[in-house]
Amino acid sequence: MTSNNTTPNCQAYRASILHFTADPAFNDNAYHWHEDGLLVIAEGRVYAAGDYAQLRGTLPEGVQINDYRGKLIVPGFIDTHIHYPQTDMIASPAPGLLPWLETYTFPTERKFADEGHAAEVASFFLDELLRCGTTTAMVYCTVHPSSVNAFFTESEKRQLRMVAGKIMMDRNCPDFLSDTAEGGARDSEELIRKWHKRGRQLYAITPRFAPTSTEAQLQLAGELAQTYSDTFLQTHVAENTDEVAWVKSLFPSARSYLDVYDHYGMMRPRAMYAHCIWLDDHDRARMRETQSAASICPTSNLFLGSGLFDFARADAAQVPLSLATDVGGGTSFSMLQTMNEVYKVARMGGTYLPALRMFYMATLGNARSMQLEGTIGNFAPGVEADFVVLDPHATPLLARRSTRTESLEELLFALALLGDDRTVAATYSGGRLVHARGRQLAETEPVSA
Structure with a gap:
């Protein structure tokens, strides 16, 4: 995928991005964390996930970047x-x-x-x-x-x-x-x-x-x-x-x-x-x-x-x-x-x-x-593009705590201990927007932020 390609059904999402490659309890390098990241989806599957600065130039011409900065994208x-x-x-x-x-x-x-x-x-x-x-x-x-x-x-x-x-x-x-x-x-x-x-x-x-x-x-x-x-x-x-x-x-x-x-x-x-x-x-x-x-x-x-x-x-x-x-x-x-x-x-x-x-x-x-690694669960290339957008500022208390976190672990802990359905800003399945907080989606909702 290069800048002069016109790949159909391609979407890009800018946010902090986190996904796993192993169990953190038993592995030192168990996850990929991109504080300013880009998730690229093509034909309903993950094409790439990484740093925004590195991936931005690889996008096909005309691809809109859905801007979720300030939020966290994780696998569904x-x-x-x-x-x-x-x-x-x-x-x-x-x-x-x-x-x-x-x-x-x-x-x-x-x-x-x-x-x-x-x-x-x-x-x-x-x-x-x-x-x-x-x-x-x-x-x-x-x-x-x-x-x-x-x-x-x-x-x-x-x-x-x-x-x-x-x-x-x-x-x-x-x-x-x-x-x-x-x-x-x-x-x-x-x-x-x-x-x-x-x-x-x-x-x-x-x-x-x-x-x-x-x-x-x-x-x-x-x-x-x-x-x-x-x-x-x-x-x-x-x-x-x-x-x-x-x-x-x-x-x-x-x-x-x-x-x-x-x-x-x-x-x-x-x-x-x-x-x-x-x-x-x-x-x-x-x-x-x-x-x-x-x-x-x-x-x-x-x-x-x-x-x-x-x-x-x-x-x-x-x-x-x-x-x-x-x-x-x-x-x-x-x-x-x-x-x-x-x-x-x-x-x-x-x-x-x-x-x-x-x-x-x-x-x-x-x-x-479930023996479904490679199909769902992370952002490895080719995996089905199921992901969720989490909002660390979804409630006043969560927002207050999130602004005071000093590490990824502290941020995730705040989301886990203080978060609920209100924390979910959007949910995507196979690259399709299937839930957006505060919105009633049409049956043929276009994929966008």
């Missing part, structure tokens, strides 16, 4: 565990996980047999993610295939990179949400064939959690995971002690809760296990060996009183880690607010999380845990 946030049907029951009171499921979750999910209802919720849900700067998520639908079709249809309209799947659940649940082992596997396979790798959509095989699946269903889920090895798999494990005890009573021959899934062939790359609080060292070793990832959900763990994730043991075992909101047990769609809570969870367990690591986890770290 990635959320590795979230339930879109629970949007309308977020912040519902209950004394623990199991009564919360029975009182609020299951009745709410019943409504998703209606594809029109599912589409309306999916539309709001996706708009809310974009408002918070999240461009990719691993999403639970309901047991109804219609809920999956509605979700992917809405995601496809927005040209987003999303992962989702139909819940498989054939026992210990209301009859109105129960499928069968064979029916759940058949529906899942049909949805895989329809949606997996269709545009930017990806499918996740989704047994809800071990207590709500018979051994026959878990066997079939594991067979699907092996047959369609490039799909994702998502479920829950070891969230709270009552749940762990319940699993032990249902699967008495299993060494541990995680071992139930391992027995059925569900531990592999692209497998995402939410919570992972009550694991032992053998479990963590198996996660490292199989490259199964842990999804840390701090706001829901605090909300439901489930426990504190053990960063020290997970890091010692080299478990692939990711960060997630877990709406609606989680209490915010915002990955910035999720960073706020995960910092405190880590401190309560004796671990200090620098802001650099939290931002890594929400971007490249989450992409790596």
